[in-house]
Amino acid sequence: MAVITKGMILGLQNVDTNRDGKIDGFQLQIRNQYLITVPLRSITTFEIIIDGKKISPEVMSFILRNQRINISNIRTISDIWWGIGEIATVHISKEGGLKSGMHDIECSIKIKQQLHPKAFEFPISIKTKLKL
Numbered sequence: 001m002a003v004i005t006k007g008m009i010l011g012l013q014n015v016d017t018n019r020d021g022k023i024d025g026f027q028l029q030i031r032n033q034y035l036i037t038v039p040l041r042s043i044t045t046f047e048i049i050i051d052g053k054k055i056s057p058e059v060m061s062f063i064l065r066n067q068r069i070n071i072s073n074i075r076t077i078s079d080i081w082w083g084i085g086e087i088a089t090v091h092i093s094k095e096g097g098l099k100s101g102m103h104d105i106e107c108s109i110k111i112k113q114q115l116h117p118k119a120f121e122f123p124i125s126i127k128t129k130l131k132l
Contacts, residue, residue: 010028027092099132
């Protein structure tokens with residue numbers, strides 16, 4: 001399966017999701033770089049590493065078309081598909097967000113597709129630096 005890694009990670013920002021005036025997390029935008037539409041249930045691995053620290057799935061949400069799904073539950077979602085080139089937001093809950101400056105970001109995604117009669121896994125991993 002063809003994958004284009006350039007342009008996968010698009011932006012990084014601190015956010016105040018509950019609008020109380022305090023930064024309670026940060027978000028990054030990622031683009032589906034697989035050259036197929038991906039049902040969310042086929043995502044077997046979704047990892048984010050920021051500045052060398054792996055982010056726990058329990059504090060990550062995948063937001064697609066205003067639908068927020070905890071990464072721990074993404075394998076249970078069979079009726080939402082991530083379109084080719086479609087941008088999703090990944091929200092990471094973290095009091096105070098990230099400090100201003102450059103950050104090393106690694107995003108690894110693996111999808112499993114059933115291609116009769118076998119299933120195949122297709123990994124993608126990208127490392128980049130983004131400024132906040």
